[in-house]
Amino acid sequence: MGTEATTEVIDLTQERVPLLPLRDVVVFPHTVMPLFVGRKSSVSAITQAMGTNKYIFLVAQKDEKTENPGNDDLHQVGTLATILQMLKLPDGTIKVLVEGVKRAKINQFFEAEDYTEVSVSEFNLESNESIEVKAMMRLALDSFETYIKLNKKIPEEVLKVLQDISDVERFSDVIIANLNLKLNEKQSLLEGDHAKDRLDKVLAVIQGEIDVLSAEKKIQSRVRKQMESNQKDYYLNEQMKSIQKELGQAEEENEIEDLQVSINKAKMPKAVKAKAESELKKLSRMSSQSSDASIIRTYIENLCDVPWKKKTIINKDLKKAQKILDGDHYGLNKVKERILEHLAVQTRVTHNKANILCLVGPPGVGKTSLGESIAKAVNRKYVRMALGGVRDEAEIRGHRRTYIGAMPGSIVQKMQKVKVKNPLFLLDEIEKMASDYRGDPSSAMLEVLDPEQNHTFNDHYLEVDYDLSQVMFVATANSLDLPQPLLDRMEIIELSGYTEDEKVQIAKRHLVAKAMSNNGVKSSEIDFKDSAILDIIRYYTREAGVRSLSRTISTICRKVVKEVVLKKRKSRAIINAKSLSKYLGVKKFRYGLAEEHNQVGEVTGLAWTSVGGDLLTIEATAYKGKGKLNYTGQLGDVMKESIQAAMSVVRTRAKELDIADDFQEKLDIHIHVPDGSTPKDGPSAGAAMCTALVSVLTGRKVKADVAMTGEITLRGEITPIGGLKEKMLAALRGGIKTVIIPDDNERELSEVPDKIKGELNVIKVKWIDEVLDIALEK
Known part of the structure; x- marks a missing residue:
């Protein structure tokens, strides 16, 4: 419900006026x-004013947060106003429309029933109608006109x-009421009593507002231009996309963005x-239909797939x-000792280059599985590359991009994986790499396995340097049948065959x-005894x-x-020495003495394979003839x-x-090494x-439990040989009791396990005479 108010003029010196404290506004x-x-007190004041002469005194609180302000919480200067209209709202609050009449100052407070009344006195502006004031008013009017144009x-x-x-008072009141000022600034202007000071403040405020609004306008203009430009670009891009969609090229645009993200x-x-x-x-x-486009796309994808920064933390x-x-x-x-040395160095040096190992040994001794175990021990990811039968250099270094279907080499592909x-x-x-007209892959490996070069490994396909220096390379080989420069780049660790134990x-x-x-098979279904395992090793297998x-x-x-x-x-099922034949059949190998009886012309040698x-x-055998060997x-x-050479000795x-001096004229001698199909x-x-x-030639029998190895010179000297540990293992496995080795091989005996040396009688010799004394019966 709304109420229109009609006002009558009052005498301020005679009447009290209801007081309405204002929180965050100055009227x-x-x-x-x-x-x-x-x-509640404010509602009562409004109700009282409406019941009398419609006048109310509006004054601002000093602190707007004060819920129920006392007399000391209010400013002394306020505005006498008339209530033009009152409207009661459903939530109990009242909306009033007030018009300021004149400034006034509180003289005294009077407490009424639910509200406060005050007696006030007029508070007029001191003004002399000087030329300066008129000039200031005109300047203020011009400035305010500019301000209105900027502030819509x-x-x-x-x-x-x-x-x-x-x-001048009314002039300044209207301007101040329309300026964007803080509450304390408005109150200060309301309390001002000199026209000149008031106009000075008004001019300063208007000029400040004009500067701020001008700057805002410039910013808005710049932003609008930018937005227009962006909208234009967006509109054109959307048009381009719809055209490309019609032409079937829309996917290409997304692909370019995806590739850029991958590169980053x-x-x-x-x-x-x-x-x-x-690229x-x-x-x-x-065009996406171009053949070169797919080549470049594949190239960029390959570059992004290569690990440039990511690495695992080394244990x-x-x-x-x-x-x-x-x-x-x-x-x-x-x-194991060498791997631990490498790890020990890693604790001191963050970037250790000397880490290219080559494990050389016979098949089945665990070279490949050891590589995987090393990776687990040092906490590196494991990647294996089989080089057996690799003939093409491009397998290592990749093909140039000019070839159709070109790809990076195996090294880079494995790194991507x-x-x-x-x-x-x-x-x-590594020793099973071969070479033909397509190049020599073992020569390409020289760069990969050289710590001084592999930090700038250049793959033909990538065409950029790639750092392999943080990779730990481990090579495996069955023999040292490798090019010398390649051997020179690796640290050789020889793994010999295992002993029976x-x-x-x-x-x-x-x-x-x-x-x-x-x-x-469950453990409750089968039990392997040590005797069975030993007999399998002796009679059913013969390997390193x-x-x-x-x-x-x-x-x-399985059985x-x-x-x-x-x-x-x-x-x-109890698997022991007696029950083996039931599962494995007859024994495949003869274990024990190499030959059971001493015989003429039959010698047991030791070979490395x-x-x-x-x-x-x-x-060896001799028969009548004309000295043919x-x-x-x-x-x-x-x-x-x-x-x-042996015949000459x-x-x-x-x-x-x-031996008769003319034996070579009357006898033919035949030397045969059995297992004729094996080179x-x-x-x-x-x-x-x-x-x-x-x-x-002498008819003296050779002792069957003696085996020997050693190169012979024309002077009858026995010179050193290789593979001593493997040969002694074979001797022990074959039931030999005495082994004759060259005297110069004594240093290699330290690598032979003590158990082998303990079961064999190892005799070191310098000349062939010593060999004959030991090996032949008297």
Whole structure:
């Protein structure tokens, strides 16, 4: 409900006026303003005013947060106003429309029933109608006109009203009421009593507002232009997209954006990023249907897939690494020690280059699995590259982009797959790389495996340098049949074959459990005894490693599973030496003495092969003839020359050995090395050849439990050979009791396990005479 008010003139000196405290507003004379009243005392004051002469005194609180202000919380100067209209709202508050009449000052407060009344006195502006004041009014009017033009919120009617006002107080009141001022500034102007001071303040405020509004206008203009430009670009881009969509090129635009995001994510070095962005620029100017576009797209994707920054944190805990290595492999102490040395250096030096190892040994000794174990121990990701049969250099370095279907080389592809720049990279079977008209891959490996060069490895496809210096390379090989420059770049660690005891331990710790797991056998269904494992090693396998042993154990597990499934077996299968033949059949190898009886012209030599050491039987026989020397058994040139050297030694010592001087004229001699289908070569059988010749020419028998190795010179000197540990392992495995080795091989004896040396009688010799004394019966 609304109420229109009619006002009558009152005498301020005679009447009291209801007081209405204002929180956050100052009302000036000659201005109309709506107010919302909610406080109980304020509502009572409004009601009282409406019931009398419609006059109310409006005064601002000193602190707007005060909920129920006392007399001291109010300013002394306020505005006498009349209530033009009152409207009661549903929530109990009142909306009133008031018009300021004149300024007044509180003289005294009077407490009424629910509200406060005050007696007030007029508070007029001191003014002399000087020329200066008139000039200031005119300047204020011009400035306010400029202000209105900038501030669209003030209606132009205000300016027309001001132009008709000559009274300085009313003039300044109207201007101040329309300025954007803080509450305390408005109150200060309301309390001012000098016209000149008041106009000074008004002019300063208007000029400040004009400056702020001008700056706002400039900013808005600049922003509008920018927005218009952006909207134009957006509109044109949207048009372009719809055109491209019609032409089927819309996906290409998204693809360019995706590739740019991939380039930024890859964290490439500056030079590489520049190359990638240059190629992306080319791609953006091409049609997606172009053949070159797919080549460039693939190239950029390959660049982004290469790990440029990401790497794993290397494990520096030596005890943890030792535990992992020991848990995965039995023995191999030399390799384990080298890995721990490498880790120890990593704790001191963050970027250690010298970390290219080459594990050389016969098949089945655990080279490849050791690589995986090393990766686990040092906490590097494991990646394996098989080099067997690689003939093309481009397999290592990649093809140039000009070729159709060109791709990066295997090194970069594996790095992309593993996604870190510091993995353990296993180069398997490195000696089995071959070369042909397409290039020599082993020569390409020189750059990869050189710590001084591989930080700038250049793949033909990528065309940018890639850093391989943080990769830990481990190569494996069965022999050292490698180019010398490649060997020179690697640290060679030789892994010889396992002894019987080591094989038994490996079978008990690893192979039996693995075979049972792979074949689904429960521990309650089978029990392997040590005697069975030892007999498998002796009579059913003959190898340097343990692969055949593992297969044989798996065979037994399969047979037991079959018995259980067919319900032929209800009890636990006990696998011991007696029950082996039931599962594996007859013994495949003869274990014990190489030959059971001493014989003339039959010598046991020791040979080294790629699968470890082996016993080599050498037979000689003499018959009537004309001095011809025959040799058979697929012998290589070096071995043939070794036989001729041995014959020369025998002929020069014929007298001392009680051999007829003219034996070479009356006898033909035939030397044969059995297992004729297997090629044999090397000089280390020289001493054995000479012993066989002397035995057949003198009729003295050769001791069957003696084996020998050593190269022979024309003077009868026994010179050193290689592969001593493997040869002694073979001797022990073959039941030999005495081994004759060259005196100069004594230094290699330290690498031979004490258990082998303890079971063999090792005799070191310098001359062939000593060999004959030991090996031949008297």
